[in-house]
Amino acid sequence: TPIPLPPPVLEYVFDADTERRRLGHPPRVSFLGRRPSDPEHQFSDTLELPGQRTRACATATFQLQDNIRDKLRPIAVTLAYGIQGTDDTRQRRGATLPLLSPVL
Numbered sequence: 001t002p003i004p005l006p007p008p009v010l011e012y013v014f015d016a017d018t019e020r021r022r023l024g025h026p027p028r029v030s031f032l033g034r035r036p037s038d039p040e041h042q043f044s045d046t047l048e049l050p051g052q053r054t055r056a057c058a059t060a061t062f063q064l065q066d067n068i069r070d071k072l073r074p075i076a077v078t079l080a081y082g083i084q085g086t087d088d089t090r091q092r093r094g095a096t097l098p099l100l101s102p103v104l
Helices: 018-022
Strands: 009-016 029-032 042-048 061-064 077-083
Touching: 009 029
Parallel strands: none
Antiparallel strands: 009 042, 009 077, 029 061
């Protein structure tokens, strides 16, 4: 009998104003509720994916800094994501192939 795998967990990072920061300017926003290890312009978290055809949502909120002078250019937010633990190459006992990880 196959061993049921735990549901996959999605790791994600929102990053705001990356192009502006690359040019040496400070970010114009800060994320609320971010982890202490996250810089103010980033928000990272995990989300368990319950199953196929089942929705899972996450919310990230940011606020404008008080001293913003550039109010005309849009604030771009990028998203990076991956499945937690996909580097795991454990093998099941007696199996000839490693466990297969989900793919995004």
